[in-house]
Structures are given as structure tokens and as C-alpha cells.
Amino acid sequence: MNLVVALSGGVGGAKLALGLSRVLPEGALLVVANTGDDFEHLGLSISPDLDTLIYALAGLDNPETGWGRRDETWSFMAALAELGGETWFRLGDRDLATHVERTRRLRAGETLSAVTEDFRRRLGISARILPMSDDPVRTRLLTGEGWLDFQHWFVRRQCGPAVRGIAFAGAGQARPQPEVLAALSGGRVRAVVICPSNPLISVEPILAVPGLRAAIRGCGAPVVAVSPIIGGRAVKGPTAKMWRELLGEAPGAAAVARRYGDLLDGYVMDEADAVEAEGLRPRVALARTLMTTLAEREALARAALDLADSLRA
Ligand code: GDP
Numbered sequence: 001m002n003l004v005v006a007l008s009g010g011v012g013g014a015k016l017a018l019g020l021s022r023v024l025p026e027g028a029l030l031v032v033a034n035t036g037d038d039f040e041h042l043g044l045s046i047s048p049d050l051d052t053l054i055y056a057l058a059g060l061d062n063p064e065t066g067w068g069r070r071d072e073t074w075s076f077m078a079a080l081a082e083l084g085g086e087t088w089f090r091l092g093d094r095d096l097a098t099h100v101e102r103t104r105r106l107r108a109g110e111t112l113s114a115v116t117e118d119f120r121r122r123l124g125i126s127a128r129i130l131p132m133s134d135d136p137v138r139t140r141l142l143t144g145e146g147w148l149d150f151q152h153w154f155v156r157r158q159c160g161p162a163v164r165g166i167a168f169a170g171a172g173q174a175r176p177q178p179e180v181l182a183a184l185s186g187g188r189v190r191a192v193v194i195c196p197s198n199p200l201i202s203v204e205p206i207l208a209v210p211g212l213r214a215a216i217r218g219c220g221a222p223v224v225a226v227s228p229i230i231g232g233r234a235v236k237g238p239t240a241k242m243w244r245e246l247l248g249e250a251p252g253a254a255a256v257a258r259r260y261g262d263l264l265d266g267y268v269m270d271e272a273d274a275v276e277a278e279g280l281r282p283r284v285a286l287a288r289t290l291m292t293t294l295a296e297r298e299a300l301a302r303a304a305l306d307l308a309d310s311l312r313a
Contacts, residue, residue: 002028003183004305005219006193009034009202010049011066011236012228013195014056016304019297020193021057021127023305028190029127031057032180034197035112036139036168036205039151041089044099045106048151049202050116050131051098058123066236069094088156113177132206133174139201140167150201159238162245166200171208176215184215191308192216194225194264196289198239199256200246207263217263222311224266224304225282227253230289231272254280266307268300283311 004024008017008031017031031053038047048067055061055069062070072092081087091099098119105115111134120129139150142165153161183189197203207213216223229251234240243251253269254276264282270289277284287303290296 003186003189004029004191004193005180005183005189005216005221006031006195007034007197007203007206007216008032008049008053008195009197010037010052013049013197013202014052014061015291015297016193016195016226016301017053017127018056018294019291019299019301020305021125022294023298023301024127026126030180030183031127031129032177032206033116033129033131034202034205035131035133036137036171036201037150037154038136039138039149041151042086042091043103044091045103046089046099046151047102047112047116047131050112050129051095053129054098054116054120054123054125057120057125057127057129060123068092089151113179128179130177130180132180132212133177133209135170135174137171137174137205137209138169139205140169141165142167154238159241163242164246166204166246168205168208171205172210174209176209176212181211181215184219187220189219189221190312191221191305192219192223193304193308194223194260196226196228196235198228198234198237198242199259200239200242203260213263222265222308223263224268224308224311225257225260225264226268226300226304227256227270227273227289229253229256229273230270235290252276257282265311268304268307283307 021029034049060069062068076093102115112131140147141153141163143161145161240251253273257267267282268285268287271286285307
């Protein structure tokens with residue numbers, strides 16, 4: 001009973017994943033990453049959430065942008081622009097090495113899991129980081145302009161077109177990452193933590209991989225989510241905008257818990273949202289959920305684990 005399985009998207013998820021990695025003993029954390037944001041660009045296989053997690057847990061993340069690597073240079077992008085290449089998706093020089101090497105290994109027949117495992121080991125990360133599936137799943141958004149691939153909507157169009165629908169193309173055929181499934185069925189899970197990631201496009205693609213939701217529910221450990229919404233607002237990114245457009249209601253911490261439904265045993269909400277806790281089915285713990293400092297990441301990780309342990313007891 002010592003393994004913590006965390007479900008994560010990119011920025012918000014990686015903050016809590018880092019906190020978990022620092023408060024848990026070595027070998028006790030497995031992070032399952034969303035790959036619905038993955039795409040092929042300039043001939044490269046890009047996995048934004050996996051990379052955000054790897055960079056954050058290795059201490060290589062860029063605190064200014066929230067994506068990419070710190071101490072980045074941009075010679076490649078400048079040279080690409082000179083040649084009239086596509087520059088809407090920014091790839092720094094150091095970051096580029098990740099995509100080039102991943103693409104080479106995938107073409108040589110390695111799985112995305114194997115590549116990710118090797119990268120995280122080489123960068124000194126002790127937590128395991130695995131994609132939800134080695135099969136391609138691609139998030140697509142139905143907008144007033146028709147269906148858009150996720151990164152085209154998110155980066156190229158800067159989340160502008162209103163979202164009317166979401167599809168996870170390929171999810172129906174995707175097989176869950178085998179080690180994730182084995183970990184969930186091995187009887188040694190202490191807690192499943194759903195990180196404060198965008199429920200609609202970071203967590204739900206993971207849950208859409210056939211078998212994963214059932215395996216999480218069936219693993220015998222408490223499932224605890226941390227709210228990505230604080231005081232009715234997303235800390236960063238399009239969660240609130242999408243929520244309003246797609247669901248026709250204001251986003252709220254309680255609304256997120258209701259969306260996860262019977263998956264949750266526990267829910268960590270911000271102290272600012274205490275009034276919303278009333279009537280929620282999962283057991284609620286109130287905490288300060290804004291993670292600006294490392295200490296705040298660790299404190300929130302402890303709050304989520306404490307809630308899970310109290311549910312087990
Ligand atoms: P993406 O894949 O890069 O969009 O990242 P995620 O889906 O993992 O994270 C986006 C979500 O993280 C947004 O809904 C934010 O509100 C949430 N988020 C970001 N920082 C924080 C934080 O410090 N605390 C909490 N509670 N949520 C956060």
C-alpha cells in the first residue's frame with residue numbers, strides 16, 4: 001500500500017506532481033500523463049504534457065512561460081522564420097532536442113512509454129512518468145469554424161473559437177499503458193490523486209482510454225481530486241472559458257467534483273470555495289490550493305495524501 005498514482009495534464013498537474021514527488025518516498029509515485037494534446041508538427045512527435053511533467057520534475061521547467069525549458073534560446077525558430085517556415089508553435093533550441101530524439105526513437109520502434117522512461121531516468125527523476133496509452137489519442141474541438149486539432153485551437157488560434165464539442169479521436173481503440181494497468185491492479189495503491197488539471201481536456205482523455213476509469217475505481221484505494229478552480233476562476237489557461245462555452249454554466253470547484261461523479265472519494269477545494277462544499281458527495285478537505293512556491297506544492301500534496309489516508313482509515 002505505498003504507491004500513489006497521479007493523473008495529470010500539463011501545467012497545473014505538473015505543479016502538484018512535483019509536490020507529490022518531494023513528499024513521497026522514492027519509488028512511490030507514478031504519474032499518468034494525458035497524451036490527448038500530442039501532435040505531429042514539423043515532422044516531429046510532440047507530447048506537451050509529458051514534457052511539462054518531465055521538465056518540472058527535473059527542475060528544468062521555465063517558470064516564466066509555464067511551458068518549455070528554462071534558459072532557452074531561440075535560434076532554430078529565428079532561422080525557421082527566415083526560411084518562411086511555420087512558427088506558430090514555439091520550439092526552443094533545448095526543447096527541440098526532446099522532440100527530435102523522441103521522434104527518432106518512435107520511428108525506430110520504441111514505445112512512447114519506453115522513450116519517456118529513459119528520458120526521465122537520464123534527467124534524474126525518480127518518479128515514474130507514463131503516458132495513458134502508447135496508442136495515439138488526439139483531442140479535437142468542435143468550434144464555430146468546424147473541428148480543430150487541439151494545438152491549432154490552443155496555440156495557433158489562442159483558444160479563440162468557442163468550443164461546442166470535444167472528441168478524443170482514437171481513444172476507443174487505445175489500450176491503457178500496461179504498467180499503469182498492472183500498478184492499479186496490483187493491490188498496492190495507497191491513493192489515486194487527480195491533479196488540478198483541466199477536467200475537460202487533460203483528465204477526461206485519460207479516463208476515456210477503455211479500462212482506465214474502471215481500473216482506477218477498482219484499485220481499492222481512495223480516489224482524491226484537487227480542484228483546478230479557485231473562486232470560480234482557473235488559475236491559468238482556458239478551463240473556465242471552455243466550461244462556460246461547452247456546458248453553459250459558470251465553472252466552479254463544486255461543478256468540477258460533480259463532473260467527476262462517482263469516481264471521487266475525496267476532493268480538495270480551496271478555502272475560498274468553502275461555501276461550495278455543502279452537499280458534495282465526496283469527503284471534502286479545504287486547503288490553500290494556489291501553488292506559487294515549492295512549499296505550497298508540497299503542502300497541497302500533503303493535504304491530498306492526508307485526505308486519502310483519512311478515507312482509507
Ligand atoms: P495544461 O495541460 O498545460 O493545460 O495543464 P493542466 O490541464 O494540467 O492545468 C490547467 C489547469 O491547472 C487550469 O484549470 C488551472 O486552473 C489549474 N492550475 C494551474 N495552476 C494551479 C494552482 O496553482 N492551483 C490549482 N488549484 N490549480 C492550478
